[in-house]
Amino acid sequence: MTDDGNPTLEAPTPEAPMLEAPMLEAKGISKFFPGTIALDDVELTLHRGEIHALLGENGAGKSTLIKCLTGVYRRDGGEIMLDGEAVDPLSTHHSQTLGIGTVYQEVNLLPNLTVAENLYLGRQPMRGPFVARRAMNAAARISLKSFGIDIDPTQPLSAFSVAIQQVVAIARAVELSGKVLILDEPTASLDREEVELLFSVIRQLTSRGIAIVFITHFIDQVFEICDRATILRNGQVVGTRQLKDVSQKDIVSLMLGRQLEARVRAPKSNVVGKTLLEIDGLRKTGMLEAFSLKLREREVVGLAGLLGSGRTETANLIFGAVRADHGAMKLRGHEIRINNPRNAVAHGFALCPEDRKTEGIVGDLSVRDNIILALQARQGWMRPIPRRKVEEIAQHYVRTLDIRLANLDMPVRLLSGGNQQKAILARWLATDPDFLILDEPTRGIDIGAHAEIIALINRLREDGMALLVASSEMEELVAYATRVIVMRDRRQVGELTGDEITSNNIIHAIAAEPMVEPAS
């Protein structure tokens, strides 16, 4: 254990700008929910011009802390000093006027308004009763230029990439607030170049003396841009570190409270089972070119490719979520037709969709009902699963998947991202599927749950299941796939097996470059 058992701040190092009072000092922040302590005596200090990472597993209390700082929740204890003054944010609006701005992963702006309107909504420059449009546009252009972005502010926001939209959101937050800026997973849906753009903007903000809180699941980005990190676990601060003094492993160990098992490449047995499913020429105009796959038991086939390459479409077509134009499927040698998810479930298929919130969880239903949902739907409504059996199944999966919750009656939407994902996995495992499709199973979840899900995939395969996993994370595919199908422009462009499966080869195949020799 590297846990130092001393959950207080370390002594400030000489590099920290100690001349002035910290920009924000939160002390003893506590927050209780029925049955759980979400935050327990949490401390957070932000210096001027500092980029401070807030790290922790899902459910560690990051979001709760942010919500307490920005007035979404009322804290149950503790005090917040902003710029030397005690403050008490009552709402997000109030915290904005105090000086604490927040930018979320899903940009909270209005895509159909122009960039300038988004920037100045609610505080437009007026001329008499009319909006001084020209002045507003000019101001917007200057403001964005100061962030190094030169775009036409009269265009609708939706015309720009997510990264630009993020920058607009940041510009708005900084102009409204200007003391503390909280960035909640800003890079989750950005590609590498866009991340660079965002980082240059963030770096620039530090020179204005703004203190920045950076929340992310990407540890390497933390080391790239942040100065210090505060690590939360189970609602407590387990440490605050100068990042240049520590290694990635140190941080990860703090987050997990244990040394992360080195992600060994699972010794993938070549013992695959009988052929389970044959897909021949599955296609749909505008979504997917003819897709064929022979899948055996005890096999994990990875689907690799960039965003929009057809990974998700493939998963949806196989599962019948979208009806294919053409294509034949054989299950254990027998022809089957799948027109909708119900057919697929009846044949022992299961799909954990990419978008957990809109296609996975049924938010207001209890965790228990969410776990039992697919099994109950397959049994039909006339044959309700007895209450005791339901309880047994739910308890079983909560235990084996380590779903963290206050009780089974709580609405599933109150769980953290990783635990929601586990609940959906539990929903499908409860149906005892032969064939499990996972679409981005580790998106937006923390390292702890990440490692657990990878272990689970390997375990399920050993138990004889066939899996198809679409993922944008190469390393992850390398960790569990026995075969990788590479997709580009909505078609299969290659297949890697055995030792050929390396991150490098996958990247080369995606980029349509000649393949590197297999790693020997």
Place this chain on the structure above:
Amino acid sequence: MTRHQFIRRITPQLIILGVVLALNFLVFHDFFKIEFQNGRLFGNVIDVLNRGAPTALLCVGMTLVIATKGIDLSVGAIMAIAGATAASLIVDGHNWVSALMGALAVGALCGVWNGFLVAFLRIQPIVATLVLMVAGRGIAQLITEGTILTFLDEGLIHLGAGTVLGIPTPVLIWLFLGGAVAFFVRRTALGMLIESIGINEASSRLAGINSRVLLLCVYVVSGIGAAVAGVIVAADIQGADANNAGLWLELDAILAVVIGGNSLLGGRFSIVASLLGAMIIQSVNSVILLSGMPPEFNLVIKALLILAILVIQSPKVGHLIYILRASAPPPEVKQTTPVKDVN
């Protein structure tokens, strides 16, 4: 739902019903008096139960429809159609059982039509059911050929005006049907699946739920409930009035569902709470009648009483009550209301 959760769920409705009944008692001290005369129970409470029957029958199906994120505006019109069907079948010489069955079949057919528009053509429920709301009274008039069809069939009249063991038949019908449906959806998995569709249809479909058939079903239940209500109303006045039977009653049904604490955004529902809501509405009507106010005040007073009920049930006020009951320091009260981001 355990018994404890169930009781907690309907407590607000029970309290409100109690208060409104107490108001009734204040304006008319004999309100709770029940007499047995000529083999029939008489009393204001019995009247409330009896007069509330149509709304109660409508709100059963309406609860299910609303749980799926839908709404059924056509139930009033379906009442008129069903009443007209029953009356014309009787007039054509059929017995009351076939008349009743015919009316129910027509109600079910109307439900299939609504369900088809919503579940298969994906038309927004409020628009889809508006079609039948407008057309329904026209259809009813076509059936009655523009007149008020009167009838004297003992069997049919019994459904609206008769008694069984001294209790008015409509009361027994709505208690039985409401209880049966409430029991049925909770004993089978139907209730959970309906809630699931109402909360997140995309997820439900991916979980293998046949959402289209279930959607169709809830509109059919709503149609059948409306048909029963239509027959009762027609039987009560011994005639089918295509223009006035069930007029605006769909709004009372929706109101009953809302007073029952069910969200119009779909999801978790309670039929029993909606039935209590229907009784609350009828009790409010009763207060106004018994208080002897000039009739022109009726609608305004009803609106005010309903407004008061809804304000008491609103989440903000609910939270305030919760806070006041808890031992939080009084100065904190105002600040502790949950602040939702309203951007």
